Amino acid sequence: MASSIDIGGYFELEIPKANTLVSTTNTMVQNQSSSGLLKSGRIALKTITQLASIKELRIPYFGCQVIEDVLKASDISYSFYEIDDQLEIIDPTYTVDIHYLYINYFGLKRQYARNLSESLKDNVIIDNTHDFLGASDHFKLSWSFNSMRKFFGVPDGAQLSCPNQQPLDLNTFSRNSQVSFDHLVDRLEYGAQRGYHAFQKNELSLGGDIERSSVFSETILKSIAFDSIRDIRMRNYLYLHERLAETNEFNPHLLELTPGSTPFSYPYLPSTSLTHEYCWGKKLYASRLWPECINISPNPLERRLAGHVIHLPVDHRYNNEVMDQIVKIVTDYGE
Numbered sequence: 001m002a003s004s005i006d007i008g009g010y011f012e013l014e015i016p017k018a019n020t021l022v023s024t025t026n027t028m029v030q031n032q033s034s035s036g037l038l039k040s041g042r043i044a045l046k047t048i049t050q051l052a053s054i055k056e057l058r059i060p061y062f063g064c065q066v067i068e069d070v071l072k073a074s075d076i077s078y079s080f081y082e083i084d085d086q087l088e089i090i091d092p093t094y095t096v097d098i099h100y101l102y103i104n105y106f107g108l109k110r111q112y113a114r115n116l117s118e119s120l121k122d123n124v125i126i127d128n129t130h131d132f133l134g135a136s137d138h139f140k141l142s143w144s145f146n147s148m149r150k151f152f153g154v155p156d157g158a159q160l161s162c163p164n165q166q167p168l169d170l171n172t173f174s175r176n177s178q179v180s181f182d183h184l185v186d187r188l189e190y191g192a193q194r195g196y197h198a199f200q201k202n203e204l205s206l207g208g209d210i211e212r213s214s215v216f217s218e219t220i221l222k223s224i225a226f227d228s229i230r231d232i233r234m235r236n237y238l239y240l241h242e243r244l245a246e247t248n249e250f251n252p253h254l255l256e257l258t259p260g261s262t263p264f265s266y267p268y269l270p271s272t273s274l275t276h277e278y279c280w281g282k283k284l285y286a287s288r289l290w291p292e293c294i295n296i297s298p299n300p301l302e303r304r305l306a307g308h309v310i311h312l313p314v315d316h317r318y319n320n321e322v323m324d325q326i327v328k329i330v331t332d333y334g335e
């Protein structure tokens, strides 16, 4: 009888196996990914709307355009809500027939998202694209999803958790049919600019049909020591906060890290006229989220956040020395 796997022959890309990098949190991810990862956050959201038979959803003005794109493509009605300076929903309505999507902004709103989950139960979808370790048991009454590309050099992958941790068998779906690694290799070999076109091409391929992630991403993710990655992100965040808090006009309460947080970035709302373009010109590729909100939100605070928050990187590639370079770029700018 033929074996179901290819045995012998030339070697596949070498990736260390998870059991050489023991951590409690990657066990969590392995357990979930044993039932599979979906291709992307947007596909996880699409899957949730189908599983929960959602006909109508309340989404934030201050959010990602692809959320709206998913709802439009699936013919789901939606309306927008506003948030306050703590990035919390202004006057949520707690009734059985209203579904919300709430973004755990920048990985800083885990406690609020948990409270929301307890109040709204399976009527809320927690968007954890900014908190990859926002373990589903924190939001166990609700739907939640994340997006692995926001934290790691993988081409795809997103976890989806159902209310009450009901298991979800993704084996009926095929694998990502357009997976591409060019941007990841170019970023490694040549720096950020050369691979940008390939990066955008990969981003565009992440919608469409419901598909599982590539085996490549699942294998890489199983090799990662998530605890140490979280610790580095926290350390870098606190290092920047110590040096930039005085000139950061975000609500100080929001910027306090709760234990176990995995911040997405250090969100910096400068008291000066520092711009994203200035940072990019200094090769500091700090992202801007989400400029399209400027055209749709009636709320001046949200428009300001969308235009001016500079997401300073705090990820595991970097140490104090790089954080010092970031601080220097930001503070040298002046007024």
Ligand SMILES: Cc1ncc(COP(=O)(O)O)c(C=O)c1O
Residues within 6 Å of the ligand: 039, 040, 041, 042, 043, 063, 064, 066, 067, 103, 127, 129, 146, 147, 148, 149, 158, 206
């Ligand atoms: C808040 C938010 N939700 C959902 C998504 C969609 O995730 P993905 O790009 O993995 O589809 C994104 C990013 O694009 C996002 O920023």
